[in-house]
Amino acid sequence: MRVFLLLLLLFPVLELFVFVKVSAAIGFFPALLLIIGGSALGLLVMRVAGIATALRARESLQRGELPAEDMFQGLLLAVAGVLLLIPGFISDVLGLICLMPFTRHFAARKLRQRAEAQAMRQRAFQDDPFAARPPEGGHRPNVIEGEYQRRDQ
Template identity: 30%
Template sequence: MWLLVVFILVPLIEIALFINVGGAIGLWPTLAIVVITAVIGSNLVRSQGAREMSRLKQSFNDLNDPTEPLANGAMILFAGALLLTPGFFTDAVGFALLVPPVRAAAFRWVRQRVNVVEFGTPRPQHPQRADVIDGDFEVVDDGPRKPSGWTRPDDGPHGH
């Protein structure tokens, strides 16, 4: 229900703002503002998005929780969509989402309202050794083996 209200209310707000701003400064300056905010916003989205991608990669490399860089990336993507949508209200919300303290506050607000449940058995990790792969195995000995076609006939159970 609240989504329907948003889809009705946002265009009404935008139309009212276009009428008021256009009446105050004229048609061409109003259109110029819309185009300029889209250009500036897309440049900001690109630079901040690249920064968050590097933070995300670093969190994966360091085996840290990637939740915050992922959330920031999603908010930056949403900000880009808002900034490319013509309108003053959507531009204001889009530019606000490009301000890191605003994103941090939005992230904290959402995090307080979302309950994350983890499941599964935690496995020991070896962050100090990048060449270690954890795994489980079971040795199966069915007796003498026939050649499978994938090995040479002279390869025994131990190889050469």
């Protein structure tokens, strides 16, 4: 948690530092135009990614498949769009990395492996033959089964 807080505080400082260095190299207004262009690209990516993901998910459902892969691809495209939308060069580079297809496929494969491993761990503990069960003569709740009729007088 402290690492996340440190990163949250350090990220804007790094973005500002990189912006100052880039603006010193190419000029203030070209650097500002690059940031505005990156934000516009992020907005476009988010709009296109949402529509494309919805269409691919619908096609997968019509074929009778679960659209997990398509949904994850759409999620990564949305993350890329948000990163491009945030003003700054570091977030733009991270967003462009998320836009690359091989990066999305690699991340999807890793996420699927982690999900399968988690499912195997949960299944291993669910079918445990040595799980603690109440003894036969142990404490059982008092339950009386029967039927009743309400008689109002």
